[in-house]
Structures are given as C-alpha cells and as structure tokens.
Amino acid sequence: MTLYLLGLPVARSDGSPVVVKPNSRFVVRGRLTTAADVYFGVRVSHANGEFAGKFRARRPAAHFENDSPFEVVFQLSDFTLDPCVRDRKNELSARPDDLILNGVWSFTVTGGPTGLEITEVELIPPDEDALK
Numbered sequence: 706m707t708l709y710l711l712g713l714p715v716a717r718s719d720g721s722p723v724v725v726k727p728n729s730r731f732v733v734r735g736r737l738t739t740a741a742d743v744y745f746g747v748r749v750s751h752a753n754g755e756f757a758g759k760f761r762a763r764r765p766a767a768h769f770e771n772d773s774p775f776e777v778v779f780q781l782s783d784f785t786l787d788p789c790v791r792d793r794k795n796e797l798s799a800r801p802d803d804l805i806l807n808g809v810w811s812f813t814v815t816g817g818p819t820g821l822e823i824t825e826v827e828l829i830p831p832d833e834d835a836l837k
Contacts, residue, residue: 707811712810721808728831731779733811737762739822740769741813745779746787756802758797761789766788777830 715723725747733745746761754828762783769775782803786794798804809826 708818709815709821710810710812711809712820713826714807714808715806723828725801725804725806725828726822726831727802729760730779730829731809732825732827732829733777733779733823734775734825734827735811735821735823736772737769737813737822738772738818739815740771741765741815741819741821742766743769743775743821744776744812744814745777746810746812747801747806748800748808749801749812750807751798752805754795758799758801759790760784760801761787777789812820822829 717723731745731747733743737743740819743764743766744761745764746759748759751757762779764777764779768777781800781802784827786799787795790797806828811821811823813821
C-alpha cells in the first residue's frame, strides 16, 4: 500500500488567524489521473497555539472520473478525528469548530499513483441566514 499525500500550511497575508466556524465547508478542486478514494484533512489549534487535533473526511472513488478535474465540497460535519491522533482523543477537541486552521492535506491510498493534484482549497464561512 502506498500513500500519496499533499500537505499545505494555511496563513492569511495580514497574519490574522483563519478560524473554522461551525457549518463552514471546504471546497477542494483538483484532478485525478486514476479515480480513487480522496481524503481531505485539517490541522487545527486553539487560540493560544496549543495543538487541538487533526480531522479528516473521505470521498469514495465513485465520485471521481479518470483523467478529469473535480470539485468536492466537504461539510464540517463530514470530518472525524484522524486515526493518527485517536489515541489522544481525550486530550483533543472533538470537532474542528471554532478552532484556528493551521494546515490542510489531501491524500489517496492505492497500489499505485493516482495523479492527485490539488489546485485550490477554499474555506466557505457558514451562511449567515442559517445561523439565525
């Protein structure tokens, strides 16, 4: 089994933190050479900088076509604690809501290359009307 991983830090040009609000969603755009399950994850911290957890979501290969661009929307509710930190679940946040986004990553797990390319990741804040 081979893991193909892309990781990106998150920062604003003005230096202010990127906060993941409840009901936010991530729009991930990219391309796959070979359809595969695509995982998308986030790394978050508390306002004081303390590590708060890693969370990930998955889209099955059936959502993708070979040699085609894709756009996938991940609702915040799609994310669960990443297995790599599950042994610390009692110390970490249960959800990424209201935490500071430090990084994002995406990966596929297959027997060979999938040609995963991520061209854009967008964090969409919650709809103000939905919060009322």
